[in-house]
Amino acid sequence: MEEHELVSITQGGFAIMNPTTPEKVLAAGRAAGLREGSRVVEIGCGNGTILALWGREYGVSGLGIESREDACRRAEETFRAAGPGGRLRVRCMDAREYVSDEPFDCAASIGASHIHGGFAATLDALLDLVHDEGSVVIGDRFWRSDRIPPEFARAWPDVPTGYEVLGTAREAGLDLAAVIRADGADWDRYESGIWQSVLSWLGAHPDHPDRDSMIDYLHRLQDEYFGYGREYMDWALFVMVPGFW
Structure with a gap:
């Protein structure tokens, strides 16, 4: 995309x-x-x-x-x-x-x-x-x-x-x-907003050719955030x- x-x-x-x-x-x-x-x-x-x-x-x-x-x-x-x-x-x-x-x-x-x-x-x-x-x-x-x-x-x-x-x-x-x-609340609100936007897009585009890459993108963002972003x-x-x- x-x-x-x-x-x-x-x-x-x-x-x-x-x-x-x-x-x-x-x-x-x-x-x-x-x-x-x-x-x-x-x-x-x-x-x-x-x-x-x-x-x-x-x-x-x-x-x-x-x-x-x-x-x-x-x-x-x-x-x-x-x-x-x-x-x-x-x-x-x-x-x-x-x-x-x-x-x-x-x-x-x-x-x-x-x-x-x-x-x-x-x-x-x-x-x-x-x-x-x-x-x-x-x-x-x-x-x-x-x-x-x-x-x-x-x-x-x-x-x-x-x-x-x-x-x-x-x-x-x-x-x-x-x-x-x-602060932590600012980060959580921002990151969560991105996740919700991706999830909303996925729900509205069940047959989109980029669907799998968007799922991978969502999971990568979450892995980064919980793996090191929140701490470092x-x-x-x-x-x-x-x-x-």
């Missing part, structure tokens, strides 16, 4: 396609210094919920970049419901090809670091989109420590440790203003601002 279709099936109905909450998203926006009139770009905006939250709470204007057409349509609906027309908009395209006409006050990538190939590459891409005093918000997975069983670490070679995230930010000339972590994997919103050195 094509990757975009798989994401739409498993997470397309989620308000936030990550193990976090609206309250934590708003806390990240506050730490990033969002305020009335701030210009924000979000790479991989999904259905637009995060930008809509920041728009309603902080009065930002925002641009979401999203490649899945069904998500773009949902984002447009979300933005229309969020408030004044034109303040939030979506551009349906490959984020790697996006070039801004002018720098933003904040650039975000929430659960979308795979687009650019990991945390460090995503940070570089976002820094290209903000001015010198701009902030960056990245929501991403990270290992709880550097003592991860090799068989698990090899399955996720691009995942850094939390300490490596800190080092990457400092190397880019940034200070870490906040880390807002997912973490997720957080990292808020980074220009360093004072």
